[in-house]
Amino acid sequence: MLKTTLRRLLSVLLVASLLLSSLLISGFAIPDKEGTDIPTVYVMGMGCPIITKNPDGSKHFIYPIAIDTDEIMQVAKDNINVYLRAVATQQWDEFCDLLCETIIPYFEEFKLSPDGEALDGSYPDFPIDQQSIRNRCKLLPNGQYPIQAFEFHYDFRLDPLAIADLLEQYIRDVKAVTGAQKVNLIGRCLGSNIVAAYLQKYGCDGLAQVLFTSSALLGAPLCSKAFCGEFYLDSDAIERYLYDSDLSSVNSISDIDDLDALLLSFITVFNDLGGLDLASFSFNQVLPKIYLKIFPRILQQSFGTCPGFWSMVSEGDYEKAKDTVFYGVDPADYAGLIEKIDTYHNDVQLQAKPLLKDVIAAGVPVRSVAKYGRQTIPVTDHADELSDGIVYVHDSSFGATTAKVDSRFHYFYLNRAQKDGRLNYISADRQIDASSCWFPHQTWFIKDLAHGDFPDGIYSLIFRILNDPTLTIDDLEDYPQFLVYKEETDQLLPLTSGNHDTTGRWRVSFIEAFAQLMSGLWRLMVEYIQTRLHGEN
Numbered sequence: 407m408l409k410t411t412l413r414r415l416l417s418v419l420l421v422a423s424l425l426l427s428s429l430l431i432s433g434f435a436i437p438d439k440e441g442t443d444i445p446t447v448y449v450m451g452m453g454c455p456i457i458t459k460n461p462d463g464s465k466h467f468i469y470p471i472a473i474d475t476d477e478i479m480q481v482a483k484d485n486i487n488v489y490l491r492a493v494a495t496q497q498w499d500e501f502c503d504l505l506c507e508t509i510i511p512y513f514e515e516f517k518l519s520p521d522g523e524a525l526d527g528s529y530p531d532f533p534i535d536q537q538s539i540r541n542r543c544k545l546l547p548n549g550q551y552p553i554q555a556f557e558f559h560y561d562f563r564l565d566p567l568a569i570a571d572l573l574e575q576y577i578r579d580v581k582a583v584t585g586a587q588k589v590n591l592i593g594r595c596l597g598s599n600i601v602a603a604y605l606q607k608y609g610c611d612g613l614a615q616v617l618f619t620s621s622a623l624l625g626a627p628l629c630s631k632a633f634c635g636e637f638y639l640d641s642d643a644i645e646r647y648l649y650d651s652d653l654s655s656v657n658s659i660s661d662i663d664d665l666d667a668l669l670l671s672f673i674t675v676f677n678d679l680g681g682l683d684l685a686s687f688s689f690n691q692v693l694p695k696i697y698l699k700i701f702p703r704i705l706q707q708s709f710g711t712c713p714g715f716w717s718m719v720s721e722g723d724y725e726k727a728k729d730t731v732f733y734g735v736d737p738a739d740y741a742g743l744i745e746k747i748d749t750y751h752n753d754v755q756l757q758a759k760p761l762l763k764d765v766i767a768a769g770v771p772v773r774s775v776a777k778y779g780r781q782t783i784p785v786t787d788h789a790d791e792l793s794d795g796i797v798y799v800h801d802s803s804f805g806a807t808t809a810k811v812d813s814r815f816h817y818f819y820l821n822r823a824q825k826d827g828r829l830n831y832i833s834a835d836r837q838i839d840a841s842s843c844w845f846p847h848q849t850w851f852i853k854d855l856a857h858g859d860f861p862d863g864i865y866s867l868i869f870r871i872l873n874d875p876t877l878t879i880d881d882l883e884d885y886p887q888f889l890v891y892k893e894e895t896d897q898l899l900p901l902t903s904g905n906h907d908t909t910g911r912w913r914v915s916f917i918e919a920f921a922q923l924m925s926g927l928w929r930l931m932v933e934y935i936q937t938r939l940h941g942e943n
Contacts, residue, residue: 439546439547439548440546440550440865440866440869441545441546441548441550441551441552441553441869442550442551442553442590442869442872442873443550443551443872443873444551444586444588444589444590444614445551445555445556445580445581445584445586445589445590446551446553446556446589446590446591446592446872447556447558447573447576447577447580447589447590447591447592448553448554448556448557448558448592448594448597449558449560449573449591449592449593449594449597449598449600449601450557450558450559450594450595450597451562451594451595451596451597451620451622452562452595452596452714453562454530454531454532454559454560454561454562455467455469455470455530455531455532456468456469456516456528456529456530456531456561456563457528457529457530457531458515458526458527458528458529459527465531467531468515468516468526468528469516471512471513471516472512473512478508481504481508485504488500488501488504489501496695498692498695498696498699499699501696502696502699502700502703505700506700506703506704509704510703510704510707510708513704513707513708513709514707515528516563516708517707517708517711517712518563518564518711518712518713518743519711519742520711520739520740520742520743521740521741521742521743521746522564522565522711522712522713522742522743522746522747523564523742524561524563524564528561529561530559530560530561532559532560534558534559534572534576534579535579536579536582536583539555539556539576539579539580539583540583542554542555542556543555543556543583543584551584553592553865553868553869556580556589558573558576558597558600560572560573560600561714562596562712562714563711563712563713563714563715564712564713564714565713565714565746565747565750566599566600566602566603566713566714566717566750566754567603567606567607567746567749567750567753567754568713568746569600569603569714570600570603570604570606570607570608571607573600573601573604574604574607574608577589577591577612581612587612588612588613588614589612589613589614590613590614590615590616590617590872591604591613591615591616591617592616592617592618592619592868592872593616593617593618593619593621593623594619594620594860595619595620595621595622595796595797595857596622596714596717596718598618598619598620598621598622598623599622599623599714599717599718599750599754599755601616601618602623602754602755602758602761602762603717603750603754605761605762605765606753606754606757606761609768610765610768610770613765613770614770614875615770615771615772615773615872615875616762616765616770616771616772616773617772617773617774617775617868617871617872618772618773618774618775618802618804619774619775619860619868620775620776620777620794620796620797620802620857621774621776621797621801621802621804622717622718622796622797622801622802623755623758623801623804624720624721624755624758624801624802624804625718625719625720625721625723625755625797625798625801626718626796626797627720627782627786627788627791627793627796627797627798628782628783628785628786628796629709629715629718629719630718630719630720630723630727631723631785631786632701632705632709633701633705633709633710633715633716633719633723633727633730633731634723634726634727634730635693635697635698635700635701635702635730636697636723636726636786636787637693637697637785637786638690638693638785638786638787639685639686639689639690639784639785640686640784640786640787640789640790641677641682641683641685641686642677642682642790642812643781643784643789643790644673644677644682644686644784645673645674645677645682646781646784646789646811646812647781647783647784647789648669648670648673649670650780650781653666653669653670654666664926667922667926668922668923668926668927670919671914671919671920671922671923671926672923674914674916674919675916675919675920675923678916678919697730698730698733698734701730701731702730702731702732702733702734702735703734705730705731706731706732706735710731711743713743713746713747713750716746716747716750716751717747717750717751717754717755719751720801721751721755721756724751728744728747732744758804759804759844762804762844762845763844766845771848771875771876772845772848773845773848773849773850773871773877774802774803774804774843774845774848774849774850775849775850775851775852775864775867775868775871776794776799776802776803776806776849776850776851776852777794777802777851777852777853777855777856777857777859778792778793778794778799778808778837778838778851778852778853779792779794779811779853779854779855780793780794780795780811780856780857781793781795781811782795782796782798783795783796790810790811790812791808791810791811792808792809792810792811792837792838793811793857794855794856794857795856795857795858796856796857796858797857799838799851803838803840803843803849803851804843804844804845804849805842805843805844806838806839806840806842806843806849806851807838807839807841807842808837808838808839809836809837809838813837814835814836814837815832815836815837815839819839820832820836823839823841828841831846831887833851833853833887833888833901833906834888834901834902834903834906835853835901835906838851838888840887840888846879847878847879847880848878848879849879849887850867850871850879850885850887850888850889851887851888851889851901852864852867852889852890852891852898853888853889853890853891853901853906854890854891854892854893855891859891861891861893861896862896863891863892863896863897863898864891864898866898867885867889867898870882870885884900885898885900886900886901888900888901889901890905890906
């Protein structure tokens with residue numbers, strides 16, 4: 407049990423840290439039959455490979471980071487005595503030293519300088535010069551521009567305001583290649599932060615419209631809470647997360663049929679009996695005592711040196727994040743980095759609302775597409791906030807009021823909304839009130855799409871938006887404000903009272919789960935006995 411506890415603690419901290427380096431990565435396909443009437447510069451999220459050159463000229467990858475999880479687990483196994491001593495004495499220094507010494511070396515090349523600048527000549531492995539743009543730009547048969555022709559990738563570790571300078575040149579190059587006077591500008595996830603930095607620095611001249619998708623401009627909770635050292639295991643969130651995860655792979659590594667379903671039944675029974683609460687309790691008790699011995703040391707040698715990650719720390723967490731990350735060091739040693747992150751935080755994130763309103767006042771439409779139906783990774787104390795799995799819907803939609811992920815607005819709330827004339831802004835599943843968005847008539851919501859999921863279906867909506875600068879939520883019968891994604895047909899459908907199930911996918915009742923568990927265990931016992939008898943015969 408103690409060995410398992412140590413492994414769990416090491417795994418949670420490591421995996422949560424690694425998620426900071428992969429939370430915005432996803433594969434996706436873009437349809438090749440639809441495009442935009444004018445060029446669209448698509449500022450991607452985090453995930454572009456970061457490289458340097460070896461002496462022989464070959465690529466040396468700094469990112470993605472190669473993590474040897476077997477090595478991590480071996481360290482945990484070989485040093486179980488360190489954890490036992492810490493538990494017995496409540497002296498955690500030796501354990502914290504071990505944890506930091508195990509994790510930090512993996513980020514030696516990834517980290518930036520104390521000024522927040524790239525080391526060793528590292529750069530993103532994606533050319534953005536005019537010739538590369540020209541090579542990628544091939545018009546579709548209908549004469550439209552393919553959206554992937556003008557993707558903008560960048561070193562996501564760097565200062566968004568510095569990346570904005572590269573984006574400005576890229577936009578000028580796209581115009582030069584295409585001869586267009588204006589371009590559309592999309593910010594996806596962390597790309598939204600880059601777009602906002604660009605707007606703050608260069609304004610909106612030469613832009614036809616701006617679209618944010620799955621925006622992290624107001625923060626990403628996993629990153630934000632990690633920088634504060636505020637990880638927290640929530641038992642109900644763990645259960646929901648497992649139900650939302652694809653556990654089918656466990657069936658292939660065992661001889662047990664439907665092991666994934668058996669595990670979920672066990673989790674439901676275990677949680678209802680308080681077992682997950684007990685398992686989480688020790689972690690939640692220990693971490694507040696030791697987080698200043700772990701998080702500052704790790705972050706000062708990894709993500710905490712990266713202004714790009716700082717841009718995803720929310721307004722409410724920012725000051726504590728600075729206190730945590732720079733704990734135990736002279737802030738003067740990080741003066742360059744602190745100046746960069748303060749400038750972005752004060753001039754871009756805190757000014758986002760008036761900044762975007764100024765863009766609209768200048769005649770450039772601003773639209774937003776937010777996804778929902780997921781909780782965040784269950785390592786924060788707000789994992790039940792409605793999200794796309796990475797960003798809270800309130801933040802990605804710029805202000806929507808939401809219910810918790812497993813609940814709905816009360817009828818009292820609906821009655822008040824009806825009296826106030828806001829009922830049309832409330833989703834059929836009674837989870838979102840869009841009336842509080844900064845731009846309620848220009849904000850769409852898609853249910854049952856996770857943060858990193860961008861299937862073909864979503865681009866049909868994006869293309870409709872980009873090809874009509876006057877479009878609002880009231881103008882398209884097939885694309886109203888609230889939509890649901892159907893994977894089997896790869897379509898977005900209007901969210902209705904008939905397709906709005908909120909919590910059914912997560913769990914069954916205790917009685918049903920207990921019956922399924924007993925049935926599964928009985929079946930396994932019978933199969934075991936039959937196997938033994940067959941072997942003896």
